[in-house]
Amino acid sequence: MVKSEMQEAGLRPGFCGARVRTITACQGCTVCQNGLIDSADLAQEFDRLYCGKDVPHKFKIGITGCHNNCLKAEENDLGIKGAVKPVWIQEKCTYCGICQEKCRHSAIRVDRDNKTLTYDEASCVNCGKCVKACPCQSWEGKAGFKVYVGGLFGNDIQTGRQAVPLVYSREDLNKIIEAVMEYFREHGKKGERLGKTLNRIGWDGLFQKLDGILKK
Ligand code: SF4
Ligand code: SF4
Ligand code: SF4
Numbered sequence: 001m002v003k004s005e006m007q008e009a010g011l012r013p014g015f016c017g018a019r020v021r022t023i024t025a026c027q028g029c030t031v032c033q034n035g036l037i038d039s040a041d042l043a044q045e046f047d048r049l050y051c052g053k054d055v056p057h058k059f060k061i062g063i064t065g066c067h068n069n070c071l072k073a074e075e076n077d078l079g080i081k082g083a084v085k086p087v088w089i090q091e092k093c094t095y096c097g098i099c100q101e102k103c104r105h106s107a108i109r110v111d112r113d114n115k116t117l118t119y120d121e122a123s124c125v126n127c128g129k130c131v132k133a134c135p136c137q138s139w140e141g142k143a144g145f146k147v148y149v150g151g152l153f154g155n156d157i158q159t160g161r162q163a164v165p166l167v168y169s170r171e172d173l174n175k176i177i178e179a180v181m182e183y184f185r186e187h188g189k190k191g192e193r194l195g196k197t198l199n200r201i202g203w204d205g206l207f208q209k210l211d212g213i214l215k216k
Helices: 002-008 039-049 098-102 129-133 170-187 194-201 204-215
Strands: 061-064 078-088 108-111 116-119 139-149
Touching: 039 061, 039 170, 078 116, 078 129, 078 170, 098 108, 098 129, 129 139, 139 170, 139 194, 170 194, 170 204
Parallel strands: 061 078
Antiparallel strands: 078 139, 108 116
């Protein structure tokens, strides 16, 4: 009765067991002004492509639209976080200093007197706040995805690690996800979460495999 009514409404039940579980996502850029990616649309795509696929143990995919991380990407077996690579356009800059004030990670230094701006890529977390704050469109931002693997949040807690540099296309993102699941099927033991598998065999093998995929 319940199942037939769900079917009529176009709904289907979630999955349990050793499978990719129901995809979770925050509201993303179509609803939230902070959003850098369309989390909900991405979740629908992942639902079609991955939900219910067999893997050695439960596998959670979570998508969070920006660095505020409401969906906590690093707590998932595979987490996606919206991100931006900022690029400074010197000719448009008035050296007002607003971007330096907005950057919580001290990645930007503006010297108003000498009219210089320095950007420290190593300190940048790709939150995109400088791009949104600049009144002169002197920062341009290319939106992309950060991918984390191996997170756990339950009986054991472990922070997932960023698996690859920023990924800019959904095609590359899907290649990465397919490869992570394939690696898990090859190396994971029944009943072992991805993060535990990586702790047991080491993380480098997966990272090298993903690096090779992006270079193809
Ligand atoms: S993670 Fe960012 S985009 Fe998603 S709901 Fe939170 S603030 Fe909005
Ligand atoms: S906010 Fe824009 S105009 Fe102001 S210093 Fe930064 S880049 Fe230059
Ligand atoms: S993207 Fe964020 S962390 Fe990077 S420079 Fe801009 S404000 Fe700072």
